[in-house]
Amino acid sequence: MATASGGGEFVDKFPDEAAVIKASFLIAFVSLGIGAFFGLVQALHRTNVLRVIDSADYYTMLTGHGVLLAIVFTIFFLCGVFHWAVARSLDRPAESALFSWAWVGLMTTGAVLATIAILGGFVPNLGMSADVLFTFYAPLQAHPVFYIGLAMFIVGTWLSGADWFLSYRAWRQDHPDERIPLQTFMVLTTMIMWYISTLGVAVSVVFFLIPWSLGLIESVNPLLTRTLFWYFGHPIVYFWLMPAYLLWYTVLPKLAGGRLFSDPLARVVFLLFLLLSTPVGIHHQYLDPGIAEGFKFIAMTNTMFLLLPSLLTAFTVVASVEHGARQRGGKGYLRWLGALPWRDPAFTGMALAGAMFAAGGFSGMINAGMNINYLIHNTLWVPGHFHLTVGTAVALTMMAGSYWLVPQVTGTKLYSRPIGLLQVIMWFVGMVFMSNAMHRAGLAGIPRRTAEPQYQNFEFLTPIGSIFELRVQIALGGTLLFLSVVLFLFNILLTSLGEESDRPVDSHLPEPLSGPEGSPRILDNLAMWTGIAAVLVVLAYTLPLAGIIQNGGGLFGGGLPVPATVSAGFDLVLTTVTSAFNTLWGVVA
Amino acid sequence: MEIHAYEKLWLALALVLIVGFIGTITYGAAGAGIDMIDDKGGTVDPATLDQHPKFGDPGIERNGENSYDVYVVARQFVFEPGTTEPLRVPAGSTVTFHVTAADVIHGFEVVGTNANTMAIPGQVAEFTVEFGEPGEYGMLCNEYCGSGHHVMEGKIVVMEQEEFDSWYEQQQAQGEAEN
Numbered sequence: 001m002a003t004a005s006g007g008g009e010f011v012d013k014f015p016d017e018a019a020v021i022k023a024s025f026l027i028a029f030v031s032l033g034i035g036a037f038f039g040l041v042q043a044l045h046r047t048n049v050l051r052v053i054d055s056a057d058y059y060t061m062l063t064g065h066g067v068l069l070a071i072v073f074t075i076f077f078l079c080g081v082f083h084w085a086v087a088r089s090l091d092r093p094a095e096s097a098l099f100s101w102a103w104v105g106l107m108t109t110g111a112v113l114a115t116i117a118i119l120g121g122f123v124p125n126l127g128m129s130a131d132v133l134f135t136f137y138a139p140l141q142a143h144p145v146f147y148i149g150l151a152m153f154i155v156g157t158w159l160s161g162a163d164w165f166l167s168y169r170a171w172r173q174d175h176p177d178e179r180i181p182l183q184t185f186m187v188l189t190t191m192i193m194w195y196i197s198t199l200g201v202a203v204s205v206v207f208f209l210i211p212w213s214l215g216l217i218e219s220v221n222p223l224l225t226r227t228l229f230w231y232f233g234h235p236i237v238y239f240w241l242m243p244a245y246l247l248w249y250t251v252l253p254k255l256a257g258g259r260l261f262s263d264p265l266a267r268v269v270f271l272l273f274l275l276l277s278t279p280v281g282i283h284h285q286y287l288d289p290g291i292a293e294g295f296k297f298i299a300m301t302n303t304m305f306l307l308l309p310s311l312l313t314a315f316t317v318v319a320s321v322e323h324g325a326r327q328r329g330g331k332g333y334l335r336w337l338g339a340l341p342w343r344d345p346a347f348t349g350m351a352l353a354g355a356m357f358a359a360g361g362f363s364g365m366i367n368a369g370m371n372i373n374y375l376i377h378n379t380l381w382v383p384g385h386f387h388l389t390v391g392t393a394v395a396l397t398m399m400a401g402s403y404w405l406v407p408q409v410t411g412t413k414l415y416s417r418p419i420g421l422l423q424v425i426m427w428f429v430g431m432v433f434m435s436n437a438m439h440r441a442g443l444a445g446i447p448r449r450t451a452e453p454q455y456q457n458f459e460f461l462t463p464i465g466s467i468f469e470l471r472v473q474i475a476l477g478g479t480l481l482f483l484s485v486v487l488f489l490f491n492i493l494l495t496s497l498g499e500e501s502d503r504p505v506d507s508h509l510p511e512p513l514s515g516p517e518g519s520p521r522i523l524d525n526l527a528m529w530t531g532i533a534a535v536l537v538v539l540a541y542t543l544p545l546a547g548i549i550q551n552g553g554g555l556f557g558g559g560l561p562v563p564a565t566v567s568a569g570f571d572l573v574l575t576t577v578t579s580a581f582n583t584l585w586g587v588v589a
Numbered sequence: 590m591e592i593h594a595y596e597k598l599w600l601a602l603a604l605v606l607i608v609g610f611i612g613t614i615t616y617g618a619a620g621a622g623i624d625m626i627d628d629k630g631g632t633v634d635p636a637t638l639d640q641h642p643k644f645g646d647p648g649i650e651r652n653g654e655n656s657y658d659v660y661v662v663a664r665q666f667v668f669e670p671g672t673t674e675p676l677r678v679p680a681g682s683t684v685t686f687h688v689t690a691a692d693v694i695h696g697f698e699v700v701g702t703n704a705n706t707m708a709i710p711g712q713v714a715e716f717t718v719e720f721g722e723p724g725e726y727g728m729l730c731n732e733y734c735g736s737g738h739h740v741m742e743g744k745i746v747v748m749e750q751e752e753f754d755s756w757y758e759q760q761q762a763q764g765e766a767e768n
Contacts, residue, residue, distance in 0.1 A: 056737070059733060059736060059738070131735075137693070137694045139692065139693045139694075139710065140693050140694070140734070140735065221711065222693075222694055222710050223711065223712055226694065262592075262593070262596070265592070265596065286625070286626070287705060287706050287707045288626065288709060288712070288714075289630050289706065289709060289712040289713055289714035290628050290632065290709065290711075290712040291627065292627050292628045293625045293627040296625060297618070300611070304607045304610050305607060307603070307606070307607055307610075308603055308604070308607060311603040312599070312603065315595075315599045316596075365610065368610075369610065369613075369614055370614050370625065371614060371617045371618065371623040371625070372617075374704075374705050377698075377705050377731070378696050378698070378705070378731035378732055379698075444701070445698065445700040445701045447696070447698065447729055447731035448731070449732070449733040450731075450738055450739045451738075451739045452739035452740070453739075455727060455729060456742065457725075457727045457728075457742055457743065457744040458700055458725070458726070458727025458744070461701065514591055518591045551628065551632050552632060552711050552712060553632065553634070557635075
């Protein structure tokens with residue numbers, strides 16, 4: 001953050017970038033509105049409170065909810081934040097505004113195509129549908145337009161990353177010896193992780209699903225496309241999370257009245273995510289036949305080490321916030337909490353999002369536990385978990401961050417702080433109701449992704465409370481969450497329509513307490529870290545993929561079965577090497 | 590690189606926690622012998638499932654004293670056996686399940702237990718369950734499998750040994766008569 005902007009607001013200094021960011025945010029927020037509405041209908045439908053759709057249409061809505069919120073909203077918002085962060089921290093505009101609009105255009109076209117294919121499911125005579133949910137597991141098949149839209153969207157994100165790398169390269173020519181500014185470092189490491197991980201879904205969609213949906217190939221290998229999905233499906237979790245982390249590290253301390261505690265540690269955390277995000281995807285497949293236990297064990301160890309950067313983040317962020325509180329006159333072991341700016345919706349929203357992320361982290365540790373996972377796999381526990389993580393740590397941070405970021409790109413003051421404050425608190429309370437009930441319902445065995453969680457042959461039992469009470473909590477929580485989104489969109493809309501102000505928000509970001517000077521320069525060696533990340537991916541995935549292709553009937557399925565050949569001895573060696581490697585990296589960090 | 594003392598302590602505690610988690614899971618797998626779903630069930634050709642010696646007519650088969658194999662096919666939107674007629678097992682028995690899917694990916698969950706697996710076309714999930722007292726369990730599909738996903742359910746009936754034996758003999762006799 002060596003180049004915190006001197007005079008001039010972002011929108012005045014970088015008008016082209018501000019326009020690109022505004023467009024990205026607009027698409028993100030429209031998707032948020034539609035996705036949240038679908039969420040409300042689902043929460044009321046599956047709890048039997050209010051039914052306005054057929055149960056068969058529930059899955060069309062669920063697909064829309066997942067794709068619009070977890071892909072379109074989060075990633076468009078990420079693009080806006082990253083575009084802002086790169087221009088701000090490098091203190092230079094993008095190399096070509098036309099190129100920036102090209103990726104916005106390509107991503108938007110892709111998102112619109114995928115959405116049309118999904119919404120087609122509501123019109124039976126149209127012959128177009130994509131009721132395949134967010135995970136689109138083959139052999140469930142969507143209309144080709146859905147896969148083509150997805151592919152265009154992903155390519156668009158690749159171009160957005162290229163935009164930021166081009167800015168960095170140009171900056172580097174002018175500043176040959178400087179450390180990469182922290183925010184740009186965060187953007188670049190996140191994008192490298194994204195390039196590595198989207199390779200999986202790109203192969204799955206382009207080589208298998210598009211030709212198959214067009215009828216060019218007859219079948220696919222279901223376990224292969226599923227594994228390729230999860231190769232991408234877990235790193236995308238960190239792709240959602242990294243813009244939130246960027247805001248927690250570089251903006252939240254300032255909002256709290258202080259500054260970031262440690263710049264080097266922030267770099268270490270982002271590098272750990274780059275290294276460990278991808279070779280863990282098989283932990284979503286603990287219950288899959290056709291994958292040897294050794295590979296699941298490797299994914300499990302990597303996953304556990306992935307707790308480390310999040311635990312380090314908890315320390316650094318809390319320490320930075322405490323420093324801010326003490327700067328504001330806070331005293332005592334815990335009394336300093338009272339000195340924080342709780343009336344500021346940007347601060348309060350991010351702080352509540354962080355607190356909820358801790359709860360989500362704990363339920364995630366259960367998911368990651370290879371054997372205890374059997375109890376909750378594919379139950380309502382799982383959406384309970386990720387509504388705390390992507391649904392709150394990410395979504396609430398993005399909404400709260402908007403109260404500080406949007407004025408910087410519109411040049412207008414936030415319409416209402418009290419409404420903003422009410423909105424973030426409402427989200428938190430709504431999520432407390434919905435998520436705790438979902439977790440408990442999962443422990444009772446109630447499955448996820450179903451329109452009718454009542455069955456003929458048996459009843460679900462819960463040790464504490466009642467199933468009725470869980471339903472009421474889910475319906476109530478879902479309603480509060482939807483109202484919170486309405487308040488948010490209303491507040492942002494009126495903000496953007498407001499009068500221009502000379503100083504819409506205090507946008508200055510102070511330097512960290514410990515700067516990057518003392519940290520080893522090797523942290524900035526992006527090529528080396530990319531190489532190590534690639535090696536870890538090769539170690540974790542080559543053998544499982546080979547086994548799946550060989551034993552599961554070849555690349556396209558449908559062939560003759562071949563007996564399992566991957567030897568247990570090889571498993572053991574690989575497990576030992578990888579976990580030793582992880583331990584080593586854990587210690588180095 | 591300068592690291593604050595509290596930061597070091599936190600880092601150490603975080604590593605202890607992580608290693609502890611891995612330790613308990615390793616103990617669960619190696620010490621307590623909690624079995625994982627893996628590739629031991631082998632593969633089948635989903636296109637010719639109907640001609641398969643086991644999955645062509647799925648159900649229960651005795652393979653030793655108190656020990657049984659159960660073959661289950663999941664397809665849109667039924668379990669065979671389980672949905673149209675309950676899956677019957679004797680009390681106090683050890684049952685090895687072999688579960689596969691005929692069309693799309695399904696889930697197989699015995700409600701309220703940790704007997705839970707994915708059913709993937711072409712793959713066979715194999716796991717072993719100990720059944721105790723007589724009673725009934727619900728089973729359901731916990732992976733979205735199409736517009737009728739929510740009706741895909743079934744029942745497991747744990748029967749008294751004698752009751753089961755007479756039912757089983759009757760089944761065998763019927764099977765032979767049909768052949």
